[in-house]
Amino acid sequence: xxxxxxxxxxxxxxxxxxxxxxxxxxxxxxxxxxxxxxxxxxxxxxxxxxxxxxxxxxxxxxxxxxxxxxxxxxxxxxxxxxxxxxxxxxxxxxxxxxxxxxxxxxxxxxxxxxxxxxxxxxxxxxxxxxxxxxxxxxxxxxxxxxxxxxxxxxxxxxxxxxxxxxxxxxxxxxxxxxxxxxxxxxxxxxxxxxxxxxxxxxxxxxxxxxxxxxxxxxxxxxxxxxxxxxxxxxxxxxxxxxxxxxxxxxxxxxxxxxxxxxxxxxxxxxxxxxxxxxxxxxxxxxxxxxxxxxxxxxxxxxxxxxxxxxxxxxxxxxxxxxxxxxxxxxxxxxxxxxxxxxxxxxxxxxxxxxxxxxxxxxxxxxxxxxxxxxxxxxxxxxxxxxxxx
Amino acid sequence: xxxxxxxxxxxxxxxxxxxxxxxxxxxxxxxxxxxxxxxxxxxxxxxxxxxxxxxxxxxxxxxxxxxxxxxxxxxxxxxxxxxxxxxxxxxxxxxxxxxxxxxxxxxxxxxxxxxxxxxxxxxxxxxxxxxxxxxxxxxxxxxxxxxxxxxxxxxxxxxxxxxxxxxxxxxxxxxxxxxxxxxxxxxxxxxxxxxxxxxxxxxxxxxxxxxxxxxxxxxxxxxxxxxxxxxxxxxxxxxxxxxxxxxxx
Ligand SMILES: Nc1ncnc2c1ncn2[C@@H]1O[C@H](COP(=O)(O)OP(=O)(O)O)[C@@H](O)[C@H]1O
Ligand SMILES: [Mg+2]
Numbered sequence: 001x002x003x004x005x006x007x008x009x010x011x012x013x014x015x016x017x018x019x020x021x022x023x024x025x026x027x028x029x030x031x032x033x034x035x036x037x038x039x040x041x042x043x044x045x046x047x048x049x050x051x052x053x054x055x056x057x058x059x060x061x062x063x064x065x066x067x068x069x070x071x072x073x074x075x076x077x078x079x080x081x082x083x084x085x086x087x088x089x090x091x092x093x094x095x096x097x098x099x100x101x102x103x104x105x106x107x108x109x110x111x112x113x114x115x116x117x118x119x120x121x122x123x124x125x126x127x128x129x130x131x132x133x134x135x136x137x138x139x140x141x142x143x144x145x146x147x148x149x150x151x152x153x154x155x156x157x158x159x160x161x162x163x164x165x166x167x168x169x170x171x172x173x174x175x176x177x178x179x180x181x182x183x184x185x186x187x188x189x190x191x192x193x194x195x196x197x198x199x200x201x202x203x204x205x206x207x208x209x210x211x212x213x214x215x216x217x218x219x220x221x222x223x224x225x226x227x228x229x230x231x232x233x234x235x236x237x238x239x240x241x242x243x244x245x246x247x248x249x250x251x252x253x254x255x256x257x258x259x260x261x262x263x264x265x266x267x268x269x270x271x272x273x274x275x276x277x278x279x280x281x282x283x284x285x286x287x288x289x290x291x292x293x294x295x296x297x298x299x300x301x302x303x304x305x306x307x308x309x310x311x312x313x314x315x316x317x318x319x320x321x322x323x324x325x326x327x328x329x330x331x332x333x334x335x336x337x338x339x340x341x342x343x344x345x346x347x348x349x350x351x352x353x354x355x356x357x358x359x360x361x362x363x364x365x366x367x368x369x370x371x372x373x374x375x376x377x378x379x380x381x382x383x384x385x386x387x388x389x
Numbered sequence: 390x391x392x393x394x395x396x397x398x399x400x401x402x403x404x405x406x407x408x409x410x411x412x413x414x415x416x417x418x419x420x421x422x423x424x425x426x427x428x429x430x431x432x433x434x435x436x437x438x439x440x441x442x443x444x445x446x447x448x449x450x451x452x453x454x455x456x457x458x459x460x461x462x463x464x465x466x467x468x469x470x471x472x473x474x475x476x477x478x479x480x481x482x483x484x485x486x487x488x489x490x491x492x493x494x495x496x497x498x499x500x501x502x503x504x505x506x507x508x509x510x511x512x513x514x515x516x517x518x519x520x521x522x523x524x525x526x527x528x529x530x531x532x533x534x535x536x537x538x539x540x541x542x543x544x545x546x547x548x549x550x551x552x553x554x555x556x557x558x559x560x561x562x563x564x565x566x567x568x569x570x571x572x573x574x575x576x577x578x579x580x581x582x583x584x585x586x587x588x589x590x591x592x593x594x595x596x597x598x599x600x601x602x603x604x605x606x607x608x609x610x611x612x613x614x615x616x617x618x619x620x621x622x623x624x625x626x627x628x629x630x631x632x633x634x635x636x637x638x
Contacts, residue, residue: 336442341479344439345493345549346467346500355492359483359532 015118017083017095023103023111030105039106042279042311043250047219051166051193052112055142068121069134077127077153083120083144094122094146101225102172102199109195113142113168120144125155132156132368137196140165144172151176151203158368159185161194170197175206177230184211184369188376190247191217198223204230204259211366212239212268213373215380216247216276224253228262228290237266240364242377244384245274254283257323261292268299269364271357272308273384283315284325291322299329302360304353304384350385357381390417391454392557392588393438398449400430400437400613407433409613410449415557420589422599424624425610426632431592432476434610435561438590439473440466453557467493468500470556474546474563476592481533486545489533490515490552497553518551521581523574539566547578558582559590564598576601596628609635 014020030036036045070078083094102110114120123145125133133155137143140163149155153176161169175181187194194217202208214222226235235255243249255264264284272278284295301310312329334356342352358378365373393415400408407430415421425431437444438451440463451458453471461469481489491511498505506514519526522544534542543563550558560579564572579602583589591602599607599621607623608615609632617623617635627635 335479338479338481340439340441340463341475341481342489342493343463344467344473344475345489345553346464346497347492348464348496349462351492351496355484355489356481359481363483 015083015114016091017098017120018103018114020115023115026103026105027108027111030108030111033105035106036108039252039281042277043219043221043248045108048109048168048193048195048221049112051168052116052142054166055116055140067136067138068123069136070129070131075129075131077125077129078133079124079126081122081124083122086122090122093148094120097146097148097172097174097201098144100201101227102170102197107170107197107223109168110170110197113170113195114144116168117142117144120146123147125149125153128154132158134158135160137161137167137169138163140167142167143169145169147171147173149173149175149179149181152178154180155182156368157181157183159183160369161185161187161191161196162189163194164189164191166193167191168195170199173198173200175200175202175208175233177203177205179203179206180209181207182209182367184367186213186369186373187217187220187222188213188215188373189217190215191220193217193219195221196223197225199225199227200235201227201229202233202235205232206230206234208235210235210237210239211369212237213365213369214239214241214249214251215376216241216243216249216278219248221250222252224251225256226254226264227256227258228264229256229258231259232261232263233259234263236264237268238364238366239266239268239270240361240373240377241268241270241278242361242380243270243272243276243278244380245276248277250279252281252283254285255295255297257284257286257290257293257295259290262290263293264295264297266297266299267364269301269361270299270310271302271304271361272310273380274305275307276309278308278310280310280312280329281315282313282327282329283317284327286318286320286323286325288319291320293320294324296324296326297328300360301331302334302357303331304334304357354378354381354385391415391452392417393590394452395434396450396452398434398437398451399447400433401445401447402433402443406447407613408437411610411614413608413615415588415590417588418585419605420583420591420602422591422593422604422607422624423610423615424593424596424607424627427594429610430613431610432561433613435473435476435559435590435592438466438471438559439463464496465500467553467555468497472550472553472555472558474543474550474558474560476561476565478534478542478546480535480537482535484533485530486533487515487529490549493549493553514552515548518548521551522548522578523571524548540568540571543567544571544575547575550582551578554582556586557588557590559592561592562594563591564593564595572598573601596624599624611635
C-alpha cells in the first residue's frame with residue numbers, strides 16, 4: 001500500500017498536537033510492519049484505508065465532531081474543548097498522551113483518523129460530576145477524543161457509536177490515581193465501516209469498569225488497549241457481541257500489566273449467525289516489573305450455523321514469575337442437552353434455542369445500556385430464526 | 390383409560406441395541422415402578438418416551454392416549470401432558486427458573502388454546518410449589534439448576550411437575566442423591582400430584598422410594614426388556630435377593 005497516495009488525498013494542515021510529516025512517516029512504516037500484518041490478519045486493513053478516501057468533506061472545522069450530552073445540563077466538573085481552542089498547556093498534554101501509544105506503528109488508522117479529522121475533542125473531568133457523561137459518535141466522520149479524569153474522581157461514561165456511514169474514532173482516556181470510571185459502550189449500528197480504538201491508561205489504585213457491546217457491521221474493528229501503569233490499577237471488562245449473517249466484527253484487546261499488583265478481568269461472550277465472520281483476539285502482557293499481577297480472560301463463542309466463522313486467539317506474554325494468569329477461549333454450539341430439556345417442558349425448538357442464546361449473551365450484559373443491547377440482540381436472533389415470540 | 394401402551398419396543402443408541410422388545414401399559418390412576426440394574430436401559434426408555442433425538446426406534450410402537458407418540462416432536466409431547474423428570478437435570482445459567490417455568494407454561498397454554506396464567510397467579514403457584522418441596526423461594530430467581538446440589542436439582546424437577554400438572558409423569562431416578570428427609574418431601578409432592586386421571590412411571594434403582602410412593606405394579610427391566618412384573622412385594626424380594634436372583638431364576 002502506498003501511504004503517500006493516501007496522504008495526498010488528505011487535506012494537509014498543521015496541527016499543534018500532531019506533526020503531519022511525522023504521522024505520514026509513521027504511517028508508511030506501519031503499513032508494511034509485521035505487527036500490523038499480524039493484527040489485521042482476519043480483517044483486511046485496505047478496506048478501512050479505502051474508507052478514508054470516500055469521507056465527506058473534511059471535518060476539521062467542526063467544533064463538536066461528537067454529540068455530547070451531559071446529564072442534567074452543563075456541569076462545572078466537565079470541561080469540553082476542541083483541540084483547536086485548547087490552551088498551550090492543554091495542547092502539550094494532548095500531544096503528550098496521544099504519543100504514548102495512540103500514535104504508534106500499532107495503530108495506523110489512528111494517524112489516518114487524526115489527519116482526516118484535523119481536530120479533536122478534549123474532555124477534562126476535574127471533579128466527580130453528578131450526572132453521567134454521554135457521547136454518541138453519530139456522524140460519518142473521524143473523531144479523536146482525549147479524556148482526562150483527575151485523581152479521586154468518579155465518572156459514569158456512556159458511549160455509543162450510531163453512525164451508519166464509514167466512521168472512525170479513537171478515545172484516549174487517562175485515569176488519575178484512585179479514580180473510578182464506569183464506561184458503558186456500544187457499537188450496534190450496521191455501519192458501512194467502523195474502526196474504533198479505546199486506549200486507557202490507569203494510574204495507581206484507579207479502577208476502570210467497561211461494559212462493551214457490539215454487533216457486526218459490513219466492516220467493524222474494535223481495538224482496545226489498557227495500560228495498568230500504577231500499582232494496584234485495575235480494569236474489568238464485560239463484553240457481549242452478536243454478528244449477523246453477512247456481517248463482520250473483529251475485536252482486539254490488549255491489557256498491559258506494567259506495575260505491581262495490577263488486576264484485570266475480562267469476560268466476553270459472542271454469537272455468530274449465518275454466514276458471518278467474527279474475530280476475537282485477547283492479549284495479556286505482563287511486563288517485567290509487574291509482580292503480583294492478576295489477569296483473567298474468558299472468551300466464549302457460539303457459532304450457530306455451519307457457515308459461521310469465528311476465530312478466537314488468546315495470547316499471553318508474561319515476563320514476571322509471581323503472577324496469576326488464566327486464559328480461556330472457546331467456540332462451541334448450543335448445548336443440545338439444554339435444548340432437549342427446554343423442549344421437554346413445552347418450548348419450541350426455536351424458542352429453546354433463542355432462550356439459550358439470549359441467556360448466553362445476557363450473562364455479560366448489564367448496566368445502563370442493558371435494555372437497548374438486549375433488545376437489539378433479541379431482534380437479531382428473531383430475524384435469524386423467524387417464528388420466535 | 391389407557392394412558393400409555395408400549396409394544397415390543399426396540400431402540401438403538403449410537404448404533405447399539407439398548408431396548409430389545411419392551412412392552413408396558415399404564416392406565417390412568419396407576420403408578421408403575423420400573424427397577425433394574427445400572428445400564429439396563431431405564432433412562433433410555435424415559436428418553437425415548439420424551440422424544441430425545443439421539444434414540445432411534447427400530448421397531449415396536451408407543452401409544453400415548455390414542456396418539457402414536459413416535460410421530461410427535463418433543464414439545465408436542467409436553468403439550469399433550471407428558472413429563473419427564475430427568476435423572477440428570479441440565480444446568481442453564483442465565484435463564485432463571487421462573488422465566489423458564491413461565492415460558493413453559495405459556496407455551497403449553499398456547500398449544501392447548503388456553504389462557505396463559507397471569508404473572509401473579511404464576512408467582513403464587515411457584516411459591517407454593519417451592520414451599521411444598523422445602524425449596525427456598527430464592528431458587529425461583531436463580532439460573533435453572535445453576536449450582537444446585539444433586540438433591541436440589543431433583544426437587545426442582547418435582548417443582549416443575551407440580552407446576553405443569555402433566556397427565557403422565559415419567560420420573561427417572563428422582564430419589565437418587567436424596568437423603569431420607571428429602572425423599573419424604575419429594576414423595577409427598579408426587580403423592581399430592583397423583584389422581585385418578587393421571588399416571589406415574591417411577592424409575593428407581595432402590596426399593597426405599599416405594600415405601601413412600603406405593604406402586605400398583607412393579608416391573609423389572611434387564612437387558613432392555615421387562616423380565617418380570619408383579620405387585621409391591623416384588624420390589625421387596627428384589628431388594629433382599631438382588632438382581633442376580635432374577636437372572637438365575
Ligand atoms: N447416548 C448414548 N450413547 C451410547 N450409549 C448409550 C447412550 N445412552 C445410553 N447408552 C448405553 O445404553 C445402555 C443403557 O443406558 P441407560 O438407559 O442410561 O441405563 P440405566 O438408566 O438403566 O442405567 C448403557 O449401556 C449405556 O452405556
Ligand atoms: Mg438411568
